[in-house]
Amino acid sequence: MKITMLGTGAALPDPDRGQSAILISTDSGRHYLLDCGEGATRQMVRANINPADVGVVVLTHLHHDHICDFPYFVISGWMLNRATAPVLLGPKGTKHFVRHLFEDGAYRTDFIARSAYALRKENLQAVRPDVREMQPGLVYEDDEVRITALHVDHLPHEVCECFGLRVEVEGKVIAFSGDTKPCAAMVELARDADLLIHECTFPQSFIDHRAKTGVGTYAHTSPLGLGKIASESGARSVVATHFGHFDSTSPVLKRAAGKHLPTELMGPHLLEEVVADIRKNYDGPLRLAHDLMRIDL
Numbered sequence: 001m002k003i004t005m006l007g008t009g010a011a012l013p014d015p016d017r018g019q020s021a022i023l024i025s026t027d028s029g030r031h032y033l034l035d036c037g038e039g040a041t042r043q044m045v046r047a048n049i050n051p052a053d054v055g056v057v058v059l060t061h062l063h064h065d066h067i068c069d070f071p072y073f074v075i076s077g078w079m080l081n082r083a084t085a086p087v088l089l090g091p092k093g094t095k096h097f098v099r100h101l102f103e104d105g106a107y108r109t110d111f112i113a114r115s116a117y118a119l120r121k122e123n124l125q126a127v128r129p130d131v132r133e134m135q136p137g138l139v140y141e142d143d144e145v146r147i148t149a150l151h152v153d154h155l156p157h158e159v160c161e162c163f164g165l166r167v168e169v170e171g172k173v174i175a176f177s178g179d180t181k182p183c184a185a186m187v188e189l190a191r192d193a194d195l196l197i198h199e200c201t202f203p204q205s206f207i208d209h210r211a212k213t214g215v216g217t218y219a220h221t222s223p224l225g226l227g228k229i230a231s232e233s234g235a236r237s238v239v240a241t242h243f244g245h246f247d248s249t250s251p252v253l254k255r256a257a258g259k260h261l262p263t264e265l266m267g268p269h270l271l272e273e274v275v276a277d278i279r280k281n282y283d284g285p286l287r288l289a290h291d292l293m294r295i296d297l
């Protein structure tokens with residue numbers, strides 16, 4: 001199979017990184033999308049994958065950097081002559097999110113206009129996602145893929161349930177953290193996984209700074225924490241992702257992040273600190289994700 005890291009950034013608009021999105025492509029030609037942050041659809045086209053060929057989408061939680069490309073993904077699939085709607089798995093609230101987007105929601109005018117074209121009227125069912133809200137446990141199964149989801153620890157549960165994932169496909173296991181601080185559920189999901197794709201939003205120095213600014217309400221994993229999860233779970237290889245712009249040189253981002261990040265420290269050199277800190281607890285195969293990075297498994 002092939003895994004394409006479509007987006008490896010976080011919540012701010014980053015010139016070098018799209019938002020969270022990972023595509024798993026099986027040898028038989030099926031595509032499963034984990035998260036659908038900004039840029040996911042366009043990045044698929046850049047990777048020579050037709051978004052209309054993606055059958056299943058999983059949203060780990062409802063922060064915008066994991067979902068905001070979803071309306072574009074669905075409507076462009078409609079225009080790309082998709083015949084059937086994608087299955088959409090997500091936390092409680094996903095039905096509400098989808099209900100307010102399409103025919104009776106934010107894009108209603110586009111639907112009225114575009115449906116006037118006979119071909120679009122014909123595949124209107126393609127823009128009606130089959131939404132399934134997840135409960136912890138087995139959340140999806142077909143003849144090739146099994147997906148298990150467990151609650152991870154990122155947002156207060158009453159605001160949004162956040163899930164980590166374990167995807168079994170072609171006899172291999174891929175675990176994906178979504179967003180979370182280190183938690184036992186993630187160790188369980190990643191147990192002996194062939195590949196652990198884990199968030200690594202900020203280096204330790206940035207986490208310490210954020211704790212003082214009062215914006216630390218969203219819990220994330222430090223490189224030290226990620227190394228611990230990786231070795232405790234027995235994961236055979238690790239890809240760190242969901243980098244929170246600390247490596248950016250963009251003046252716009254530096255100005256925007258000034259209230260909650262130590263912007264004078266920002267820059268790509270921090271990726272060395274990230275690797276060194278992960279290495280304190282984990283010595284197996286390790287890569288830092290970049291957009292359109294391809295992993296063959």
Ligand SMILES: [Zn+2]
Nearest residue numbers: 010063065179
């Ligand atoms: Zn995020």
Ligand SMILES: [Zn+2]
Nearest residue numbers: 061063154179
């Ligand atoms: Zn988040």
